[in-house]
Amino acid sequence: MPALKTFDELLKIFLEANERFLSQNAELLITKVSERTLCGALIMAMSGVIRWRGRYFSCYQGKPDLLKE
DSSP states (O other): OHHHHHHHHHHHHHHHHHHHHHHHOHHHHHTTOOHHHHHHHHHHHHHHHHHTSHHHHHHHTTOOOGGGO
C-alpha cells in the first residue's frame, strides 16, 4: 500500500519538523507574532528536515529522481 507508506513518511517528516519548530521558535509563540510568521518558521523547519532525508536529498542537489521509484 504505497499511499499508506507515503502518509506515514509525511507524518514523520511533519512531526520532526514540528518538534524542531517548537524548540527553535518558542519566542515567536510568546511574542504573539502573526500566523504568517509562524507558518514561515514551520516551513523552514520542514525544509530542513526534508533536505537531509535520503529519498529527497537529490531534489536539493538539482537531480530530482523521485519519479524513478
